[in-house]
Amino acid sequence: MKRKLAAVAVVSATALLTGVVQVSVSQAAPAAPSIQAQAAHQHAAVVAVANGQSAPLAKALNLGDQEKLVAKDAVIDQDGTRHLRFERTYAGLPVLGGDLVVHQKADGGVKSVDKAATAKIALPSLTPRIPADQAAAGAAGAVKATVGQTIDSDESPLVGVHQTGKAELVVWANDNNPRLAYRTTVEGVRQDGTPSSQILITDAASGAVLSTHEKIETAVGTGNGVFVGQVQLTTNQNGSQYELKDASRGGQSTSDMSNGTSGSGSLFANPNNSFGDGTAANRESAAVDAQFGAATTWDFYKNTFGRNGIRNDGVGALSRVHYGSNYVNAFWSDDCFCMSYGDGANNSAPLTEIDVAGHEMSHGVTAATAALNYSGESGGLNEATSDIMGTMVEWYANLPANPPNYQIGELINLRGDGSPLRYMDQPSKDGSSADYWDPNVGNLDVHFSSGVANHFFYLLSEGSGAKTINGFSYNSPTYDGSTLAGIGRDKAAQIWYKALTAYFTSTTDYAGARAATLSAASDLYGANSDEYNAVAAAWTAVNVN
Structure with missing residues (x-):
């Protein structure tokens, strides 16, 4: 899945930051693969424990005979408390909105359960009235009808649909009205060159579109040269060449797309182990930003939360720079497990600011955990999670060239006047974001409804x-x-991450986020702690009660 920083849009390059990049190399350390393999094995073992409990838990939760739980993730606290995250199937069909989190005591007793949807699933028939090919054609037609339109205020118009995926039969339960439906992927391209991959849910009885969302969300904008300044990178020696490939961080690497839009590009490598010169004219300079941003995001999650990579499986992501020609976007994609950066206007301003990297890759963390729906209030929470964690990555990096703050995209200069893209202290200063919750906040664009959580x-x-x-x-x-x-950003981040990974579900709204963060604060600091009371007061201060 691909997520968007949103509204990081197009500006002209006006100046370039300079800096000499110093790079250190570590030959692929023998211990690194075994550490990663051990971490991946431990995570797999925990998920296996959850899968082993799926049948008795389904029975304990009074699920029907045709319903099964499939473990997706598991978190175990130091005191032995378990948070087991499951997807659900009904008669073998995926249940959209069927995800839930079971919270167990150390002795295995169930403390509580958080469900994305609470309605009982009991379908009168598993036979669709509309055949799959008709559903796929209808989904493609619905997308084609939007050609030339801009659905999201931060998206470029869709100009063509070039492929339709096969319609898959599912159970739609997101709206607590379970029914048989089809899930179809329709792919295309936008006017600015951004790929489009839309998921449509259509009613299997009427063909009506129940839900649609774009999997590719972009971070639109331009930069002003090298953002990170003088940094050190871990590289890989391969014969006489040094590669931008980091064996100590899951093998994550950076490649040159050579202004193309497909494939993995060419791995950056040279014989002198010194990359870039701090100018956009040097193709390696953007690669330095991207590799450093990925490494810092990895280190932040590992050293702050003990998370071993974006999916917590020890696998590093690919960063692709020089994506497209005059491409003024950047995006994260779960499909290729990669981060792509365009070169901006006139191919002279790469979009490689560090909080863009932290924001976009955090969408991957959300996809691997709560999978917050990218619409309504849950969509605002999805975007806010990336703003929050992207900001924390910036604080973690603490770069002289990019002093950390509570502003989003402040170096991209979206408005051309030096102002940030978004403000966390008073979101409405951007002219569109919400400072406080109200009943209509879920109708806002997700990048503006995120203001409440920010x-x-x-x-x-x-x-x-x-x-x-x-x-x-x-x-x-x-x-x-x-x-x-x-209470300090470090404690606040611990509470948010705990809520995301242990309590949020795909349909969590702002009221649910309040409950989830209070549960997280109770787990981490105690039910009567100052931190718990501060969480409650902060939500009240943004009108979430």
Whole structure:
């Protein structure tokens, strides 16, 4: 699945940052593969434990005879508490909205269960009224009808549909009205060259479109040269060449797409182990940014949460730079497990800012865990998760060339006036994002409804009112006029990550996020702790009660 930083749009390159890149090499350490293999084995073992409990848990949850649980992920706390995440099938069909998380005590007793949908599944028939080929044709027709239109305010118009995937029979339960449906993938391309891969859910009885979402969400924008400045990279020696390939981080690598849009590109390598010169004119400079961004995101998740890669399986992602010609977007794709960066206007401004990398790759973490639906309030939480974690990656990097702050995309200069793309302390300063929850917030574009959670995270981290942090000025208001003291961004991030991986489901909304983060704070710091009370107060301060 591909996710978008959104609204990181197009600007002209006006200046270039310079910096000499110093690169260190480590020959593929013999211990690294075994450590990764051990971590992957441990994760697989935990998931196997969850799968072993799927049948008795299905019975304990009073699921029907035709319903089965399939383990997707599992988290085990230090005290032995287990958070087992399952997908569900009905008569062998995937149930969309059937995901749930079972929280077990150390002795195996069930503490609680979080379900994406609560309705009982009991279909009168498994025979669709509409055949699969008709459903696929209808889905393709629905997408073709949008050619030339911009559905998302941050997307380029769709200009063509070139492939339709086979329609797959599923059970649609996202709206708590379970029914037989088809899931179809329709692929195409947008006017600016961004690939399109849309998932459509159609009613198997009427053919009506029940849901649609774009799997490829882009980070649209331009940069001003090398963002990371002077950095060190771990490289791989292969004969007389040094490669931008990092064996210590799951083999993640960076390749040159040579302005193409398909394939994996060519791995960056040279004989002198020094990459780039800090200018966009040197093709290696963007590769340095991308490789460093991927490495920092990996290290942040590993050292902060113990997560071994985006999917927690020890596998590193591919970064593809120089994607397309005059391509002013960047995007993360679960399908290729890769991050792609365009070169911007006139192929002179690569989109390789570090918070873009952290934001987009965090969409991969969300996809591997809660899989928050990319629409409504859950879509806002999906985007906010990437803003939150992308910001934390920027703080983790702590680069002199890009001082960390609570602004999103501040170096991309979307508006051409030097202002950031989004503000966490008061999201409405961008002119579109919501500071507080209201009943209509789920109708906003997900990049604007995310403001409620972004504001919550800032207040939880730093508190309310005027202050200067790391040289940046903030002034965060509250809905109820309360004065809050923050608990620090590190604790706030731990709470959010715990909620994402242990409590959020695909349909979690803002009320559910409040409950989930309170559960996470209770797990981490205690039910009567200052941290727990701060979470409650911060949600109240953004009108989520």
